Amino acid sequence: MTTHETSTAPLGLRERKKQKTRERVRREAYRLFTEHGYEATTVDQIADAAEISSSTFFRYFPTKEDVVIQDEYDPALAEAVRARPTGEPIVDAILGSLKGSLGAMLQQDRESLLLRTRLTLNDPALRARNVAEQERSERAMAEVIAERTGREATDLEVRCAAAALIAVFTTLVRHWVEGDGKEDLAALYERHLPLLSRGLDF
């Protein structure tokens, strides 16, 4: 499940239409982006494909960049980790979470994750956006670690740990994408995350 349903009143026709349009625009945008690249695709083309005017496009998305979402798996991960017992080491807690609902989530969104990641990894213009997301992930992770250890989230040690964790995540996802998603992402985590808990023995 990708979208957070806000507890839902019957939702009139108008709203439903808007939602449809929003989805359609995104779908077409992604299609064009993967076909021709992000930069090479103009807003006009997206608008045409989605059968709206370009002014309407900007009513839905403040900028072209905003079409590219990022439904934050890492914050979701942070959330999942929160549910784990406090004594458990952080790496174990993460791996534990992956076996639960989070793993299912990953499987479900596999296609779209693959697509989006490939885009943000390859298209320079999208990277900036991605970096911002990554920072949020780092902060979220730092907060979880802080909660679990009674330290401050701003503690340099904690920030470093969070950064290292997210960096490994990213590396694994990148590897996974490079292999067209054929490998099992969860297995990659299980195999390589312990590197950080046992220490770099190089």
Next chain:
Amino acid sequence: MTTHETSTAPLGLRERKKQKTRERVRREAYRLFTEHGYEATTVDQIADAAEISSSTFFRYFPTKEDVVIQDEYDPALAEAVRARPTGEPIVDAILGSLKGSLGAMLQQDRESLLLRTRLTLNDPALRARNVAEQERSERAMAEVIAERTGREATDLEVRCAAAALIAVFTTLVRHWVEGDGKEDLAALYERHLPLLSRGLDF
């Protein structure tokens, strides 16, 4: 020393002038960027400040982004690590390098590093560029680790380690910049890098 002097024939007036101009443009660009931000500064303004026409600007720099240099400390680090004894664990090797010429280099470029880092950290448009640099750093680091351990640089384990290292570097530099460079960067490395070698004990 920031620029690599190519072994130098007497270098005519024409060349000397070009070099001057190049420097002037960059200097003015940086000044304007820090004053008003990267996006908010137009090429015309830079050209005016540097007293050239905007067409000349583009003769010197293919794109506006290209004005922002990045003299790659991390690859330099990789180089320094190469000089260390092979048996030494990677983290120790890095810390060892910092005490040598690399440390001096950091001190020397302190101001400009501070300036540039602040820029690339705060200005979304510059991040993309930065990310590319970071990837190069990761690859360079991965290669060093590979050399020292007889593994492949493409080994996932190696890539993860390199990514984690660079991530911690970045975190430390960011912290350093946030504190206006008042702390001792080398000391930060010494204090926090061991986190990775002893393992995340959270």
Next chain:
DNA sequence: TCCCAAATGGAAGTCCACTGTCAATATTTG
């Protein structure tokens, strides 16, 4: 059913990065 507010399309317009051309000027070379 009728009216209002919201959503849309269309067109014209702004801003800025970047390109192409050409004539003027500066440097080099012989």
Next chain:
DNA sequence: CAAATATTGACAGTGGACTTCCATTTGGGA
């Protein structure tokens, strides 16, 4: 010094993201 060559400025584009405005359409409530 003169001819050849390189560098520059001025100027007029182009393309694409984003804005503004207004007339039209559409959905929702009375």
